[in-house]
Amino acid sequence: MSVLSLANVHSHYGHIHALKGISVEVNEGEIVSLIGSNGAGKSTTLRTISGMMHPSAGAITLYGKDISKMEPHAIVLAGLGHVPEGRGIFPKLTVKENLEMGAFTVTDHRLIQERMEYGFSLFPRLKERLSQYGGTLSGGEQQMLAIARGLMLDPGILMLDEPSMGLAPVLVELIFDIIKTLNDKGTTILLVEQNALMALSIAHRGYVLQTGEIVVSDTAENLKKNPLVQKAYLGMD
Amino acid sequence: MNRFLQSINARELIRPLGQMVVFSLGSAIVLSSIVLTLALGLDQTAVGLALQDKYNVSLYTYTLVNLPQVVIDGLTIGFVYAAIALGYTMVYGVLEFINFAHSEIFAVGAFVGVEILIALDHSGLLRSASLGMSYVLLTFAIISGMVAAGALAVTVERVAYRPLRGASRLVPLISAIGVSFLLQDLIRLVEGLTTGDFNRIFPSFGNFDQRLNFGKLALGETTINLGISIKSIIVIVAAMLMLMGLNYLVNATRIGKAIRAVAQDRPTASLMGINVNRIISITFLVGGLLGGAAGVLYALKFTRIDPFVGFFPGLKAFAAAVLGGIGNLTGALLGGIVLGMLETFAGSYMGVFTMGAAGSEYKDIFAFSILILVLIFRPQGLMGENVGQKA
Numbered sequence: 001m002s003v004l005s006l007a008n009v010h011s012h013y014g015h016i017h018a019l020k021g022i023s024v025e026v027n028e029g030e031i032v033s034l035i036g037s038n039g040a041g042k043s044t045t046l047r048t049i050s051g052m053m054h055p056s057a058g059a060i061t062l063y064g065k066d067i068s069k070m071e072p073h074a075i076v077l078a079g080l081g082h083v084p085e086g087r088g089i090f091p092k093l094t095v096k097e098n099l100e101m102g103a104f105t106v107t108d109h110r111l112i113q114e115r116m117e118y119g120f121s122l123f124p125r126l127k128e129r130l131s132q133y134g135g136t137l138s139g140g141e142q143q144m145l146a147i148a149r150g151l152m153l154d155p156g157i158l159m160l161d162e163p164s165m166g167l168a169p170v171l172v173e174l175i176f177d178i179i180k181t182l183n184d185k186g187t188t189i190l191l192v193e194q195n196a197l198m199a200l201s202i203a204h205r206g207y208v209l210q211t212g213e214i215v216v217s218d219t220a221e222n223l224k225k226n227p228l229v230q231k232a233y234l235g236m237d
Numbered sequence: 238m239n240r241f242l243q244s245i246n247a248r249e250l251i252r253p254l255g256q257m258v259v260f261s262l263g264s265a266i267v268l269s270s271i272v273l274t275l276a277l278g279l280d281q282t283a284v285g286l287a288l289q290d291k292y293n294v295s296l297y298t299y300t301l302v303n304l305p306q307v308v309i310d311g312l313t314i315g316f317v318y319a320a321i322a323l324g325y326t327m328v329y330g331v332l333e334f335i336n337f338a339h340s341e342i343f344a345v346g347a348f349v350g351v352e353i354l355i356a357l358d359h360s361g362l363l364r365s366a367s368l369g370m371s372y373v374l375l376t377f378a379i380i381s382g383m384v385a386a387g388a389l390a391v392t393v394e395r396v397a398y399r400p401l402r403g404a405s406r407l408v409p410l411i412s413a414i415g416v417s418f419l420l421q422d423l424i425r426l427v428e429g430l431t432t433g434d435f436n437r438i439f440p441s442f443g444n445f446d447q448r449l450n451f452g453k454l455a456l457g458e459t460t461i462n463l464g465i466s467i468k469s470i471i472v473i474v475a476a477m478l479m480l481m482g483l484n485y486l487v488n489a490t491r492i493g494k495a496i497r498a499v500a501q502d503r504p505t506a507s508l509m510g511i512n513v514n515r516i517i518s519i520t521f522l523v524g525g526l527l528g529g530a531a532g533v534l535y536a537l538k539f540t541r542i543d544p545f546v547g548f549f550p551g552l553k554a555f556a557a558a559v560l561g562g563i564g565n566l567t568g569a570l571l572g573g574i575v576l577g578m579l580e581t582f583a584g585s586y587m588g589v590f591t592m593g594a595a596g597s598e599y600k601d602i603f604a605f606s607i608l609i610l611v612l613i614f615r616p617q618g619l620m621g622e623n624v625g626q627k628a
């Protein structure tokens with residue numbers, strides 16, 4: 001079943017044509033990876049999906065519903081989580097307040113507590129930092145917080161924008177393990193990465209984005225063997 | 238009810254109260270010491286002798302005798318400035334934009350409150366009101382001014398600022414200045430058409446003009462009258478209650494947390510399911526409510542208002558917000574109190590200290606000199622930081 005679908009989507013920043021008609025499909029239970037070099041339009045794709053910017057043309061549907069004209073806060077409520085590029089931690093809110101923000105629309109305190117505990121079970125370190133300001137966390141801890149916060153609304157599909165950026169290899173490993181765990185438990189994942197090797201190691205399928213266009217789409221296995229991908233993104237000749 | 242009481246975070250109520258007391262006492266003590274030292278130093282000079290000649294009183298005694306009243310007046314206007322300054326600072330904290338129309342939001346609040354009281358006066362209700370009733374009517378006037386100003390602030394944002402949000406920072410600023418002139422003229426137009434009079438007078442009723450006397454303090458051969466007018470008490474207490482309420486809203490409620498989140502990172506806040514536009518509207522609403530109340534309180538204290546009544550208080554409150562650190566709630570409180578005290582001290586003593594060369598009409602120089610000095614030497618203000626942070 002299709003969870004998220006983009007059909008011929010275009011996006012602009014003023015006169016800059018950042019997405020030139022991309023089509024992407026994400027099915028229930030999948031990890032789909034969007035790879036591409038810096039400036040290819042990966043973040044723009046996620047921003048366009050979550051309503052932070054609106055497509056200039058094309059259709060975006062979430063669970064069969066057209067969301068292309070909806071505002072981000074409404075899209076989030078429709079079941080889409082977005083962990084943005086750079087993590088978007090509120091620096092002057094505590095870890096606890098950051099998590100509470102993630103559940104802003106939830107009024108049931110028990111539910112909030114339950115989901116927070118789930119976050120701590122994934123990242124025990126967050127529990128020790130509960131009353132610390134978000135801005136004082138290390139990069140890895142911020143990424144953990146961003147993911148835990150993204151889960152506070154229990155989204156059906158979670159989009160992650162370069163979760164490995166700037167992290168030490170051990171932490172990258174940990175974050176990717178968690179993404180895999182989340183997926184095993186039923187969360188559909190759309191994963192944006194420059195680290196193509198890592199991304200393809202856990203993804204089922206992938207799309208390669210180049211200057212605003214999808215140039216290849218295939219299963220993760222095949223992408224790893226694709227000469228273009230090997231040359232451009234996996235550092236092989 | 239019990240659960241409601243339990244959920245109230247007492248710390249968030251006590252802390253701002255403590256801050257207000259500290260800021261008030263602190264500025265009163267510092268400024269009093271300065272003028273008393275100056276008075277002692279100048280007592281035997283031409284300045285002191287001139288006063289002795291004219292009024293047969295030493296400069297030091299003159300300074301001391303007037304001190305209690307100066308402090309009370311300074312606090313009264315200081316709390317009014319603080320309430321207005323919070324409107325500037327809240328909006329700046331969330332949008333990084335200076336709402337220059339805020340002075341007219343204040344003026345509209347003042348006019349609505351005063352017009353309601355004038356209407357009640359004409360109907361005879363004010364004169365026949367019992368003491369308790371006169372407080373109810375005053376409260377009603379203040380709340381009406383708040384509601385009108387709050388609604389106006391929300392409308393102005395919706396109509397004149399929101400459509401310009403994507404534009405460069407200068408554009409909404411110009412729009413704000415335009416709205417400010419527009420509202421001034423609108424008040425003039427409405428007042429001209431309905432009452433034919435631009436100057437409106439706060440009706441005299443209740444016991445607000447009376448003074449409470451706490452007795453006399455004997456100091457050598459001089460005595461100091463200790464007392465405070467009831468209206469000053471009302472202004473200070475009402476402003477304190479509102480400032481505590483605002484502090485509580487921002488620091489201890491879910492909406493307040495959302496306001497802080499939006500101030501820190503607007504795009505990410507929207508990804509939390511927060512309706513950012515609604516939070517921005519609430520921010521303008523809260524600023525407008527405070528500004529409107531400040532308007533009615535200002536009219537209560539100074540009695541006469543005209544369509545330009547917002548200009549100077551608005552500008553000074555803006556200076557106060559910058560002084561405290563624009564975007565910082567505690568800073569607005571500090572800046573308002575300090576500025577109100579400073580200008581009242583200057584207005585009261587500059588005349589005698591300069592032998593009449595620079596009288597109280599020059600007191601505004603202080604507010605604006607401070608604004609300029611702060612902008613040059615400490616542009617982040619006394620307290621720096623912004624709304625995003627817990628006050």
Ligand SMILES: Nc1ncnc2c1ncn2[C@@H]1O[C@H](COP(=O)(O)OP(=O)(O)O)[C@@H](O)[C@H]1O
Pocket residue numbers: 013016018036037038039040041042043044045
């Ligand atoms: N806020 C912006 N304003 C103008 N152009 C932008 C903005 N953000 C991104 N772009 C441009 O859009 C293109 C795609 O950027 P982005 O989606 O951030 O790439 P990626 O995430 O793949 O590195 C780039 O050419 C970039 O310069």
Ligand SMILES: [Mg+2]
Pocket residue numbers: 042043044085
């Ligand atoms: Mg990016």
